[in-house]
Amino acid sequence: MHRVKTGIPGMDEILHGGIPERNVVLLSGGPGTGKSIFCQEFLFRGIEYDEPGILIALEEHPVQIRINMEQFGWDVRKYEKEGKFAIIDAFTSGIGSAAKREKYIVRDPSDEMELIDVMKEAIEEIGAKRVGIDSVTTLYLNKPMMARKTVFLLKKVLAGLGCTALFVSQISVGERGFGGPGVEHAVDGIIKLDLDEIDGELKRSLIVWKMRGTSHSMRRHPFEITDKGIIVHADKVLKK
Numbered sequence: 103m104h105r106v107k108t109g110i111p112g113m114d115e116i117l118h119g120g121i122p123e124r125n126v127v128l129l130s131g132g133p134g135t136g137k138s139i140f141c142q143e144f145l146f147r148g149i150e151y152d153e154p155g156i157l158i159a160l161e162e163h164p165v166q167i168r169i170n171m172e173q174f175g176w177d178v179r180k181y182e183k184e185g186k187f188a189i190i191d192a193f194t195s196g197i198g199s200a201a202k203r204e205k206y207i208v209r210d211p212s213d214e215m216e217l218i219d220v221m222k223e224a225i226e227e228i229g230a231k232r233v234g235i236d237s238v239t240t241l242y243l244n245k246p247m248m249a250r251k252t253v254f255l256l257k258k259v260l261a262g263l264g265c266t267a268l269f270v271s272q273i274s275v276g277e278r279g280f281g282g283p284g285v286e287h288a289v290d291g292i293i294k295l296d297l298d299e300i301d302g303e304l305k306r307s308l309i310v311w312k313m314r315g316t317s318h319s320m321r322r323h324p325f326e327i328t329d330k331g332i333i334v335h336a337d338k339v340l341k342k
């Protein structure tokens with residue numbers, strides 16, 4: 103079985119080599135836990151492994167995403183020009199002068215077929231192997247009953263195109279679970295990011311809750327966000 107290396111220091115050790123190819127993984131966590139940065143790093147490291155990637159931006163302006171990524175030394179503009187990375191703008195609805203410069207635009211993200219058509223076009227054009235959706239929660243915010251159907255549909259399309267994907271799932275502080283039963287059972291893997299106040303300090307940790315097709319660490323590992331990206335301490339355990 104082929105594995106897709108996240109390339110995030112420490113993370114592939116926890117995953118016993120990487121994410122099994124074509125898995126759709128829910129990246130779940132509360133506000134500020136590092137989901138967007140994790141997703142962006144997964145895609146950027148992919149480019150370095152010659153595995154082009156696509157980020158579907160539903161929560162933030164693509165211009166802001168490029169600026170945020172640059173903070174960590176991930177200059178994606180160059181790779182966008184070379185056709186190794188693409189951002190699908192599902193945020194602006196094409197409104198504003200900056201949005202007019204975006205190559206891939208989804209005007210109505212609640213229209214699943216429009217989203218899938220643009221996604222397919224971008225994947226085929228750049229030969230994408232990795233896809234990040236930030237966030238998948240936005241797609242069914244106003245229609246929670248549709249969550250499972252939406253996730254299954256996306257999973258079917260992405261697996262069919264040979265992609266391995268991270269679906270960012272937003273949950274509230276203290277909320278149990280990872281984004282709802284429909285979604286949790288539909289995905290192939292779940293990585294949960296946490297932020298806990300311990301002795302007056304916020305500590306980051308993550309745990310791989312499920313990953314079809316592989317064994318993995320069952321421990322809660324501390325991680326840091328540095329100016330070069332995420333570092334997961336595979337040799338340490340955080341006890342809560």
Ligand SMILES: Nc1ncnc2c1ncn2[C@@H]1O[C@H](COP(=O)(O)OP(=O)(O)OP(=O)(O)O)[C@@H](O)[C@H]1O
Binds near residue numbers: 328
């Ligand atoms: N350059 C940096 N160095 C260290 N930490 C950073 C840096 N930039 C951002 N952070 C940390 O990352 C956090 C934001 O991470 P991210 O945007 O990935 O969170 P998120 O889980 O996607 O949150 P939300 O769901 O609220 O959008 C910030 O709150 C900050 O603590």
